[in-house]
Amino acid sequence: MSTGYTLVICEKPDAARSVSDALSGGESRSEQVEGTTVFRFSRKGEEYVVCAAQGHVYGVSDPSSERTVYPIFDIEWYPSNLVDERSASAARRISAVRKLAAGASKFVNACDYDVEGETIGYNLLKYACGGKEKSALRAVFSTLTKEDLVEAFDNLKAPAGLELARAGRTRHAIDFVWGVNLSRVLSQSALGSGHRYRTVSVGRVQGPTLEFLVEREREIREFVPIPYWKASGTFEGDGVRLTAGYAKERVETRMTAEKIGRECVGKEAVVAALRRSTVTVGPPAPFNIGDLQKEAYRAFRYTPSRTLQIAERLYLGALISYPRTGSQRLPPSINYRMIIQGLGRIPEYSAYAAGLLKEEPKPVQGAKSDAAHPAIHPTGEKPKRPLEASESAIFDLVVRRFLAAFGPSARRELAEATLAVGGHEFRLAGGRTIFPGWMKYYGRYAGYRDVEVPLVSEGDRFRVVGVALEDKFEQRPPRYNQSSLLEKMEKEGIGTKATRADIIATLLGRGYVSGEGMEVTDLGLSVVEMMAKYAPTIISTELTREIEGRLEAIELGTGSEAELLRGTVRSIAGQLAELNVNEETVGREIGSALTATVAKSFVLGKCPVCKAGDLKIIRSRATKKRFVGCSNYSSGCHTSAPLPQRGTIKTTLRRCEHCSWPIVYVMGGRRPWRLCVNPNCPGKEKP
Amino acid sequence: MKCPICGREAVADLCRYHAEAKERVRAAYPLWVKAYGSIEWKDYLDNVKRNPQTGQWAKEIAELLKG
Numbered sequence: 001m002s003t004g005y006t007l008v009i010c011e012k013p014d015a016a017r018s019v020s021d022a023l024s025g026g027e028s029r030s031e032q033v034e035g036t037t038v039f040r041f042s043r044k045g046e047e048y049v050v051c052a053a054q055g056h057v058y059g060v061s062d063p064s065s066e067r068t069v070y071p072i073f074d075i076e077w078y079p080s081n082l083v084d085e086r087s088a089s090a091a092r093r094i095s096a097v098r099k100l101a102a103g104a105s106k107f108v109n110a111c112d113y114d115v116e117g118e119t120i121g122y123n124l125l126k127y128a129c130g131g132k133e134k135s136a137l138r139a140v141f142s143t144l145t146k147e148d149l150v151e152a153f154d155n156l157k158a159p160a161g162l163e164l165a166r167a168g169r170t171r172h173a174i175d176f177v178w179g180v181n182l183s184r185v186l187s188q189s190a191l192g193s194g195h196r197y198r199t200v201s202v203g204r205v206q207g208p209t210l211e212f213l214v215e216r217e218r219e220i221r222e223f224v225p226i227p228y229w230k231a232s233g234t235f236e237g238d239g240v241r242l243t244a245g246y247a248k249e250r251v252e253t254r255m256t257a258e259k260i261g262r263e264c265v266g267k268e269a270v271v272a273a274l275r276r277s278t279v280t281v282g283p284p285a286p287f288n289i290g291d292l293q294k295e296a297y298r299a300f301r302y303t304p305s306r307t308l309q310i311a312e313r314l315y316l317g318a319l320i321s322y323p324r325t326g327s328q329r330l331p332p333s334i335n336y337r338m339i340i341q342g343l344g345r346i347p348e349y350s351a352y353a354a355g356l357l358k359e360e361p362k363p364v365q366g367a368k369s370d371a372a373h374p375a376i377h378p379t380g381e382k383p384k385r386p387l388e389a390s391e392s393a394i395f396d397l398v399v400r401r402f403l404a405a406f407g408p409s410a411r412r413e414l415a416e417a418t419l420a421v422g423g424h425e426f427r428l429a430g431g432r433t434i435f436p437g438w439m440k441y442y443g444r445y446a447g448y449r450d451v452e453v454p455l456v457s458e459g460d461r462f463r464v465v466g467v468a469l470e471d472k473f474e475q476r477p478p479r480y481n482q483s484s485l486l487e488k489m490e491k492e493g494i495g496t497k498a499t500r501a502d503i504i505a506t507l508l509g510r511g512y513v514s515g516e517g518m519e520v521t522d523l524g525l526s527v528v529e530m531m532a533k534y535a536p537t538i539i540s541t542e543l544t545r546e547i548e549g550r551l552e553a554i555e556l557g558t559g560s561e562a563e564l565l566r567g568t569v570r571s572i573a574g575q576l577a578e579l580n581v582n583e584e585t586v587g588r589e590i591g592s593a594l595t596a597t598v599a600k601s602f603v604l605g606k607c608p609v610c611k612a613g614d615l616k617i618i619r620s621r622a623t624k625k626r627f628v629g630c631s632n633y634s635s636g637c638h639t640s641a642p643l644p645q646r647g648t649i650k651t652t653l654r655r656c657e658h659c660s661w662p663i664v665y666v667m668g669g670r671r672p673w674r675l676c677v678n679p680n681c682p683g684k685e686k687p
Numbered sequence: 688m689k690c691p692i693c694g695r696e697a698v699a700d701l702c703r704y705h706a707e708a709k710e711r712v713r714a715a716y717p718l719w720v721k722a723y724g725s726i727e728w729k730d731y732l733d734n735v736k737r738n739p740q741t742g743q744w745a746k747e748i749a750e751l752l753k754g
Contacts, residue, residue: 222708223742224715224735227722253722476740525704589696 005040005047007104008139009097009124011111013037014316015144016052019110022149023048034096043153049100053111057090058123059083060176070184071576073569075173077123094128101129107136108156113372114324115555116498119168134159142325142334142373144318145381164372167554170561174547174568178204181572182538185579186527189587190594198598200523200590201510202531204547205495205503207539210512210520212488213480214528217520225473229257232470233426235269235419235462242454242462244419244426250472260424261467269421271460281410281448283438285328285366286375287401289497290490292323292394295401297483299445300393304486304501310394311376318381320398324498325373328366330405334374336361340406342380349399352441356406363405377402400442407438410446415453421464428454479517493545511597515652521600526593530586535575543571604628604651604662604677610637615662615677617649628677641677658683692747708744712752729753
């Protein structure tokens with residue numbers, strides 16, 4: 001092997017290929033080192049070797065092999081394959097980097113430029129390259145386009161304070177100490193009370209997030225609706241018939257509601273006031289990751305983690321910029337004109353691009369910024385491969401949001417007429433878009449509806465021909481969905497843009513919440529109840545927020561990681577001691593909740609045939625295969641249905657619109673799919 | 688002592704969730720009386736139990752209070 005080359009470390013194999021293609025002009029040679037693909041090429045007289053991690057290849061763990069011991073405060077970094085059996089490929093990656101490092105004279109960290117990317121690069125340079133973390137150069141880029149990559153490598157940054165890596169490593173250490181200790185005390189307590197072993201965890205951000213859900217769940221389950229009435233009047237005059245709502249949207253008593261009818265019907269109403277106004281609606285700010293996740297949920301019902309995965313694939317395909325950004329700003333350095341021109345070569349956007357390029361493009365900017373990366377934007381490149389439907393959807397959303405940022409403000413006309421009759425008032429309101437501006441670019445995502453504007457004038461008179469009363473009840477508070485929960489976490493300042501989606505996925509995976517409606521399970525309720533009683537700090541939003549603030553200070557170079565670690569250990573130690581003293585109660589409560597939750601997870605809903613039993617997931621003792629059967633079997637209901645044998649099956653609490661049998665989620669493969677368990681469902685018949 | 692509805696640890700006669708739900712059911716009754724002019728306690732409980740907006744614990748309490 002030749003010596004003296006520059007070893008470039010990328011975060012993922014796709015990024016390594018893009019870097020090599022960009023720097024070599026497509027002339028790189030690929031070769032296998034320790035079973036991983038690396039790229040070799042010459043550039044400006046220098047030899048380069050580009051290799052890749054596969055996300056984190058080092059993780060934090062404790063030196064002890066005993067998995068039931070706690071508290072654990074003595075921790076080390078290890079190759080991920082020793083920490084997590086699912087990370088088997090980490091060994092090959094580390095081995096390849098170690099081998100390549102032996103022949104390198106210069107090192108470049110080209111992992112994604114954020115806390116996680118810095119941590120990945122730092123660990124490989126430190127442990128696999130023999131302590132090169134402080135001397136390696138840094139390639140900083142926000143897109144994987146040839147132009148950006150060439151510019152980044154022409155302007156490699158000298159090693160600096162490594163604050164991002166320090167913050168990242170501290171975050172991993174804190175989260176491990178937090179997670180491992182809480183998980184062990186809770187799982188062991190439940191096991192000690194005679195229940196089967198199952199991991200029960202309360203992560204640092206997971207705890208407060210679960211508490212938000214529990215708080216809402218309790219409001220919902222305790223809710224008693226209060227009745228009220230809604231009144232609307234029908235008015236006629238000059239051949240015109242109008243319906244207007246009573247000005248007070250909520251009439252508290254039936255007596256008052258009936259009085260409105262008695263006092264208005266047959267009387268003359270006059271248009272007492274008419275307000276017309278034109279409002280200007282500015283374009284929405286460019287996307288940061290949270291905004292993109294929320295918008296993708298609103299538009300396509302994609303979960304935040306799914307949106308992030310898709311956005312990362314689009315980034316690795318050089319179609320959009322780095323998605324894990326907090327910025328809502330598009331700096332001129334990204335070259336607006338070049339991107340819009342590029343989009344103009346994609347037929348769907350060519351007309352919009354042509355319109356925007358008539359003037360010097362200038363985008364609206366949002367309030368949030370991120371020193372590392374600009375807002376998410378398209379690169380202007382055309383897809384080089386056919387995109388999957390979900391990729392096309394997210395790509396279209398990102399492109400349109402970007403184009404909309406350059407559009408002029410929209411104008412809407414609003415009108416509200418007040419009809420007065422015998423001391424009562426009714427309101428008629430409407431609104432329509434009179435100049436679409438940016439909405440033209442944002443298309444169906446703009447979400448403004450036109451409601452006919454009333455064509456009446458002040459002083460117009462109408463006869464009240466009827467007053468309709470509608471019996472109403474207060475609505476119980478809505479459950480969080482994945483999007484609104486993400487928003488709540490952002491608002492409360494817990495988690496990071498990179499981790500929030502994963503935390504929500506963990507809450508679902510642990511069985512603390514279930515289904516699309518994010519309903520808290522008995523286990524979720526019990527974990528929060530026990531924590532609130534014996535270890536309130538663990539689920540405290542304040543502490544989690546404070547730690548986030550101190551991690552940010554480390555990122556900025558003003559905080560101390562040792563101090564933060566010491567403080568965290570002190571907090572956890574106190575809470576663990578309290579939990580330990582009450583281990584029996586905690587174990588009993590969590591153990592029974594665990595049993596109830598597991599039992600419920602097998603129940604799909606009432607049997608649509610006998611209407612008495614429950615349809616349940618059962619595993620045959622003879623064949624070991626799972627199927628659906630009625631719990632009323634012994635009383636004569638022999639309803640049963642086959643189930644897919646692969647993947648995890650989750651209940652949805654929904655019924656099929658065709659046959660009323662339960663619908664389940666089958667999770668496995670790339671994404672979950674819904675299945676009506678009725679093998680004879682009319683909805684499954686082919687047309 | 689166990690909660691007769693859900694089997695969780697009871698504070699007095701009910702677990703803390705159902706005890707709070709009981710408070711909510713009781714507190715809402717005067718508001719229903721005011722809204723309808725009058726409504727018997729049993730009719731109120733029937734209505735609360737049947738209403739799709741009523742929470743699960745409140746429904747279970749309405750059932751318990753009906754006897």
